[in-house]
Amino acid sequence: SAVISQKPSRDICQRGTSLTIQCQVDSQVTMMFWYRQQPGQSLTLIATANQGSEATYESGFVIDKFPISRPNLTFSTLTVSNMSPEDSSIYLCSAGTHSGEQYFGPGTRLTVT
Amino acid sequence: QKEVEQNSGPLSVPEGAIASLNCTYSDRGSQSFFWYRQYSGKSPELIMSIYSNGDKEDGRFTAQLNKASQYVSLLIRDSQPSDSATYLCAVKGGGGFKTIFGAGTRLFVKA
Numbered sequence: 001s002a003v004i005s006q007k008p009s010r011d012i013c014q015r016g017t018s019l020t021i022q023c024q025v026d027s028q029v030t031m032m033f034w035y036r037q038q039p040g041q042s043l044t045l046i047a048t049a050n051q052g053s054e055a056t057y058e059s060g061f062v063i064d065k066f067p068i069s070r071p072n073l074t075f076s077t078l079t080v081s082n083m084s085p086e087d088s089s090i091y092l093c094s095a096g097t098h099s100g101e102q103y104f105g106p107g108t109r110l111t112v113t
Numbered sequence: 114q115k116e117v118e119q120n121s122g123p124l125s126v127p128e129g130a131i132a133s134l135n136c137t138y139s140d141r142g143s144q145s146f147f148w149y150r151q152y153s154g155k156s157p158e159l160i161m162s163i164y165s166n167g168d169k170e171d172g173r174f175t176a177q178l179n180k181a182s183q184y185v186s187l188l189i190r191d192s193q194p195s196d197s198a199t200y201l202c203a204v205k206g207g208g209g210f211k212t213i214f215g216a217g218t219r220l221f222v223k224a
Contacts, residue, residue, distance in 0.1 A: 001159075031210050042201065042216040043157070092156055099164070100145035100205035100212055104156040 002027050002095045004105035012111045013083055020079045021108045023093030028073040031096035034066070036089045037107075043092070049076040083112045115140040117204050119215035127223050132189040134218050136202030139183070145205040146178055148187045151217065152198045161187060192222045 055068035149157035202215040
């Protein structure tokens with residue numbers, strides 16, 4: 001298993017601004033993912049963070065809005081850019097193994113006013 | 114579109130009973146299957162993985178997989194109020210690294 005930390009744990013931001021969320025894993029992992037989860041809803045995959053190259057985005061998510069970095073095998077960041085109230089959500093980072101198991105961070109609760 | 118379907122519930126069982134949670138998936142090439150538990154306000158936690166047909170037991174939890182029927186289930190024996198949570202079924206295809214999550218089933222265990 002892996003232990004994942006995220007920061008900030010929560011933030012309240014004004015529309016039009018950007019927030020960068022950091023994700024740190026306690027061991028080297030092959031895969032890192034970013035998800036969004038609305039309260040009471042399931043997980044929506046935003047992108048797969050690739051070490052040393054551009055992230056792989058899911059349909060409906062674009063790099064200009066959600067730039068992702070992964071400079072090494074234990075760290076990744078997700079930026080939510082030019083925020084609107086519709087971006088209010090919980091953002092989750094996960095670390096994945098080749099067999100498909102994923103271990104999630106505690107999440108970042110974002111409110112955009 | 115690859116899908117993972119779960120009954121959203123809520124599923125309500127009395128304390129000490131067996132809770133049965135079910136999941137179906139659309140991609141016949143899927144190779145890996147997982148159950149996650151998510152308490153309200155918390156992130157998902159992996160509780161079971163299963164990769165081959167049959168049953169896999171871990172304590173009070175049993176995962177069952179039937180690839181021919183494209184069906185995965187999770188049984189929780191001697192259910193406790195602390196088992197009350199949302200249970201997410203997740204399926205990983207044979208190629209690539211992406212995992213598809215179901216919408217989750219809410220379980221309530223009544224004391």
